[in-house]
Structure formats: C-alpha cells, structure tokens
Amino acid sequence: MASSLSFEDPIFSSFAFYATVVILKMMVMSLLTARVRLSKGIFANAEDGKLHKDPKVTTTHPEVERVRRCHQNDIENIVPFVLLGILYVLTGPDPWWAVLRFRVFAASRILHTICYLTPIPQPSRALMFGIGLSINVQMAVSVLRAM
C-alpha cells in the first residue's frame, strides 16, 4: 500500500501515460464527427450548416451516427477506466500486472475504434469491448479487495 499519486511512482507514471493516451483518443472522436459532418454536409443544428453549400439538418445520418456511437462507447468505457485506475493505483498493485493492464486496455480501445470505423467484421469489435470491460472489472475487484 505504498503507492501514491506521484510521477515518481512508476505505476502512477505508467497509468498517467496510458490514461492520457485513451482520453486523447476519446477526444479525437469529436474531431472525426466534425469531419464527417462537414464532408457530408450533415448538421444537428440549423445554424451549424450556414456556411456549407448543401447543408442537411438531421440526427439520423448513418455515417455520423456510427462515429457518435463509437464516441459514446468510449465514454462508457474509458471514463470508468480512468476513475477506477486512480483508485487501483492507490491499492499498491503488483507493478507488472498493473502496467500490463494499462497497456492491454489502451490497445483494446484503440483497436475497438479501428474495428468500429473500418468496419472490420464482428466479433472483432465485441472482443475488443470485452477485453476493455474485463480490465475495468479486474481493477474494480482489486479496489474492493483493498478495503
């Protein structure tokens, strides 16, 4: 239980790195949504399309909605990872397992996005989702056992 939230702690330092990577990845989804909206002329608000030559106001365009579902899935999984991760680091976990979990989670979420947007045939995406969820559950169990 000697761990603390300090960049001098190698477990925290590793967590901070991978947490930042997945948060950046999540924020990239906003830019991807904007890119699809602008290239297709699909806007959710009437005032957004004013400068576009052929704007359509709809919230049901399949391509835009796919990117948004991918973003939503990130919120549903990456935010819990960062929140649980802070608590997990403070339990003083085994460094080898901790860093492995952070790396596998980050890889699974990057691959999840690639699977979602390409799209690579299922069950690739479901598998990547499951791996990320499993890491979150493992960290949650570690926190509950630290009581």
Add this chain to the structure above:
Amino acid sequence: MASSLSFEDPIFSSFAFYATVVILKMMVMSLLTARVRLSKGIFANAEDGKLHKDPKVTTTHPEVERVRRCHQNDIENIVPFVLLGILYVLTGPDPWWAVLRFRVFAASRILHTICYLTPIPQPSRALMFGIGLSINVQMAVSVLRAM
C-alpha cells in the same frame, strides 16, 4: 484538512468502495443493453446482427432505448459523483456525514435503475434522481467552501 487519498484514511476507503460499486453498476448497463439487443434481435450496426436469425437494424427500439437512457442518466450523475468525491475527500470532511453521503448516493442510484427498468411508477425514479443530484451538489458546495 488532514485527509489524503490513501486506503489508510477511512473516509477515502469508504469513498473508494462506494465509487467502485456505482461504477460497476454503471458498466452493468452495457451488458443489459447487449442482453436486450440479443434477445430482441435489435442492432445499431448492420454487422452486429450477422449471427442472429432475425436481426433488425434500428436505433429507436423502445426497450433498448429505455436501457440506454438509464445508462446515460448514470453517466450524467455517477461520473460527477466520483470526480466531486475525490475533491470532497481532500477537503477533510466530517467522517459521519461523508460516509452517509456516499451510502445514500450509491443506494439512490441502484434504486434509480430498478425504478427505470421495472418500471416502478413515477415519481419514484424522479425522487431517486433528485437524491443523487442533491448529494453531488452538497459535495460541490463543500469543495467550494474549502477554498
């Protein structure tokens, strides 16, 4: 102001427990959504239904959307609870009140989900939502007063 983020601190330890419980509860919503999707054959992406015998691609199925609204309400309330909770623990709150707030919040969100999915008649769900929101506001005020 002696509190710190350490499992040796009983307030933090209690927070870590209830925060993990509500994050797990929030993540269970993903699995509930998947279960409703698979049992009804309702998919948001064409590639997801390939192995189902009678897949329908729609994002407006009432039962699926109810589970998703419940999940979204969790994101809108549980994520602020965990973020504000970290700051609140660091203000060195009264232990009795702090632990009571964590417990009431966790109970209100579990009951909120039960009210939403059963569904138990309103205003049960509105009340559970209000209790959770009130705890979040109380913690926010404590943080602002700690300046």
Add this chain to the structure above:
Amino acid sequence: MASSLSFEDPIFSSFAFYATVVILKMMVMSLLTARVRLSKGIFANAEDGKLHKDPKVTTTHPEVERVRRCHQNDIENIVPFVLLGILYVLTGPDPWWAVLRFRVFAASRILHTICYLTPIPQPSRALMFGIGLSINVQMAVSVLRAM
C-alpha cells in the same frame, strides 16, 4: 514535481474550484432538460407524463434535443478536463499558466452553453468548443512530457 493533491497547494486549490464550477454547470443541464420537458410536455418515457395535462412521448423534440446535445458536449469535454486536470496538477506545472488554463477552460464552457442555447450565431459556439479542446490537449501534452 512538488505538487500534490492538497488544498494547501494553490494550483490544486484553483483546479478544485474550476473543476467544481464546470461539473456544476454540466449538472445544471439535467435541470434545464427537465424544465423544457415539463414546460412543453415532452417526455421520453410514457410513465413520466402521467401528471401532465397534455403529455407527448417522443425523443425527437427539437428544443429538448438541443439541450441534450449541449449536455452531451459537456460530458465529452468537461469530464476529460477534470480527469486530465488531476494528472496535470501532479506534473507540478507553472502556476500562472495552470490557473490561466483552468480559468479559460471554465469560461469557454460557460460561453459554449450560452452560445448553444440562445443560440448566438456560429462560429461562436465552434470557437468556444475549440478553446476548451485546446486547453485539454495542452494539459494532455504536459502530462505526456512529464514521463
């Protein structure tokens, strides 16, 4: 690298203040959604409108959806701000730049909401979104450079 998560640290104290302000702002969106729903009689669940004299069950009402998109945009940007902010404070940043970033972020998100709901003509809202995103990216880069 001397910073720590303590209200005795002026950078953390400033972060805790602005993080709480933007989380409160985000939670106000729930109440704004409820107010528009009740005033227009627009409900997402059949059981919610029982006490309203003229309830309509729909999830596509333009005014309700506008408030909800504004709330969703907050989730997509304010949650990353608070998560990255905790890591950023721990890098021991320059106090002047750190406090400036927290203030500019908070101002940009409050103005973003005003632009979205008034609505003030674009590109005001896009600019406010971009400023907030830019602060998040700056904090993320600082964290990655602290490794």
